[in-house]
Amino acid sequence: MIKTILIDDEPLARSIVVEYLQNYPEISIMQECNDGFEGVKAITQHKPDLIFLDIQMPKINGFEMLELLEQPPSVIFTTAFDEYAIKAFESHAIDYLLKPFSRERFDKALQKWLQQHKHAEAPKALLTEDVRQPEERNRIVIREGSNIRIVPVHEIHYIEAYDDYVKIFTQKEMFMKKKTMSFYEKSLDESQFVRVHRSYMLNLQQLTKIEPLEKDTYLALLKSGAKVPLSKSGYAKLKGVLGL
Missing domain, CATH: 3.40.50.2300 (Response regulator)
Structure with a gap:
């Protein structure tokens, strides 16, 4: 059957x-x-x-x-x-x-x-990372067991790479999503989200301060108190976006 x-x-x-x-x-x-x-x-x-x-x-x-x-x-x-x-x-x-x-x-x-x-050759409907509808740019759909959560992107504070997944941080919660950082770098509004490190992307609306860490390295402080590392190139990109 x-x-x-x-x-x-x-x-x-x-x-x-x-x-x-x-x-x-x-x-x-x-x-x-x-x-x-x-x-x-x-x-x-x-x-x-x-x-x-x-x-x-x-x-x-x-x-x-x-x-x-x-x-x-x-x-x-x-x-x-x-x-x-x-x-x-x-x-x-x-x-x-x-x-x-x-x-x-x-x-x-x-x-x-x-x-x-x-002939056992039926292709599976595996989405490529370029398949993205307009409404998807304003939200991220996440599965948690049998539950499905819709997270508006404006609630996201930052995103962190984690093996084959990313961690998505909001004010009080963290969600796991099987996607890549490059996917979100391409799909999220670049005027709102900036890739500041190989493993981090932050929401500019949450940024409160940039402080030096070590030579040529910096930390971004967010409203939540979270600290996001900035790579040398990420720091330069962030300054450019902020017009500094």
């Missing part, structure tokens, strides 16, 4: 996929989900082979949902917005169905996946 999950906030859109899937008795619909939060829980529970995923949904979008999964299933995107097509294929999607799509177009996409699945 092939397991699938439908994730779309539009019941009518899901009903069309359900109708088209009736021609494929070998495929079992494990669950229908209204948003990405439900989608993450359903995928964790059922471990589907394939999902049909909308992009623009309430709470978190389809790309953010995939980012929360360590081993995403194969994905066929279903959306009304054609501007996401290139980014969908950059995320290794099987196909991209633009609503309203015909049965013939649906069959073409599904047959493509079935052929890959038959």
Whole structure:
């Protein structure tokens, strides 16, 4: 049996996929989900082979949902917005169905996946670090066990590299995210966040003072009391941004 999950906030859109899937008795619909939060829980529970995923949904979008999964299933995107097509294929999607799509177009996409699945070559929907939607620049979505947190970027004080992860520090909390420092250097507003060290990036709104540490090295003091080391090049970059 092939397991699938439908994730779309539009019941009518899901009903069309359900109708088209009736021609494929070998495929079992494990669950229908209204948003990405439900989608993450359903995928964790059922471990589907394939999902049909909308992009623009309430709470978190389809790309953010995939980012929360360590081993995403194969994905066929279903959306009304054609501007996401290139980014969908950059995320290794099987196909991209633009609503309203015909049965013939649906069959073409599904047959493509079935052929890959038959030969155990189905690509996983692993997001590249260039896939980033506008709303994602203002928030970071973090998974903590079965819970999902949305952290507004203005609440972030600084970010620290930690092996294959980063530590994201706010006023009272620290979150772990499996991303790289270079990813956030490219995706966060450079007028607000500055990479001041190989392992650190800080929010300029939290900076209160720069003080010398040793020869050619400095510390940035933040409002929270945290101290962030500045490399020589990071210090020069920070001075440039501050106009010093």
